[in-house]
Amino acid sequence: MKRIVILVSGDGSNFQAILNSCKKKEIFGRIVAVVSDNCQAFAIERARVAHISTHVLVPAPLHKEEHIFNQELMQVVDLYSPDLVILAGYMRILNADIVASYSGRILNIHPSLLPKYPGLYTHRKAIQNSDAQHGASVHFVTDKIDEGPVIVQARVPVFHNDSEYTLSMRVKEQEHSIYPLAVKWFTEGRLKMHNNAAWLDGYRLPQSGYIDVIERSL
Ligand code: NHR
Numbered sequence: 001m002k003r004i005v006i007l008v009s010g011d012g013s014n015f016q017a018i019l020n021s022c023k024k025k026e027i028f029g030r031i032v033a034v035v036s037d038n039c040q041a042f043a044i045e046r047a048r049v050a051h052i053s054t055h056v057l058v059p060a061p062l063h064k065e066e067h068i069f070n071q072e073l074m075q076v077v078d079l080y081s082p083d084l085v086i087l088a089g090y091m092r093i094l095n096a097d098i099v100a101s102y103s104g105r106i107l108n109i110h111p112s113l114l115p116k117y118p119g120l121y122t123h124r125k126a127i128q129n130s131d132a133q134h135g136a137s138v139h140f141v142t143d144k145i146d147e148g149p150v151i152v153q154a155r156v157p158v159f160h161n162d163s164e165y166t167l168s169m170r171v172k173e174q175e176h177s178i179y180p181l182a183v184k185w186f187t188e189g190r191l192k193m194h195n196n197a198a199w200l201d202g203y204r205l206p207q208s209g210y211i212d213v214i215e216r217s218l
């Protein structure tokens, strides 16, 4: 069983999807801790219900102690000796020390079809630009924010009357399929980061290429 630590900031629906897949034994792993930078995150409640250890690390205001925050974060994560660290709606940049220490073992899900729309407010950007499609990408985390190698993407249509909310819900539904899938691959030892690319079963994964709207496949 691979040991998994999940970092969250908000609702935790992706954490929940991964937890459900672990419970169903689709993922060969155990979530050993949930760490949040936000004491109000509903994800903490989800973790408590599941009897998973939780830690809340609240950063100092105005990012003054960013370095110390990241040191403390790494100490907490290290406590659990994870095989895999999962960012699930985590909203703070990880510093170079953490990324180096867990190189090839940190995953993120980003709500856009990377390389399009790195950074924040992706749903707003897709709507403002009248994009016909939007989606989500699971990728390895590197020092280059939102630029680590892509593992799997799902796309959804954007409708003319979409709000950020309706679009984000359509994207999230797909996230809940592709994130557990990527974690399953990783825990089976089939997914690796190598030469700044993602590899599955020894094959280099393309940096773009979508799974189209899928019914909950896991
Ligand atoms: N850390 C590293 N090193 N590399 C990545 O690719 C990362 C990362 C940490 C988080 C998630 C990412 C996303 O999917 C992620 C990827 C937050 C910000 C951000 O600017 C950027 C990208 C992501 C998450 N955060 C602000 C900051 O200064 C704070 C924003 C806020 O508090 O509202 O950390 O989008």
Ligand code: GAR
Residues within 6 Å of the ligand: 008, 009, 010, 011, 012, 013, 014, 015, 088, 089, 090, 091, 109, 110, 111, 136, 172, 175
């Ligand atoms: C997800 O849509 C994820 O893609 C996005 O936040 C949401 C978290 O939802 N991530 C980011 O924006 C990272 N900057 P959740 O808390 O319900 O999993």
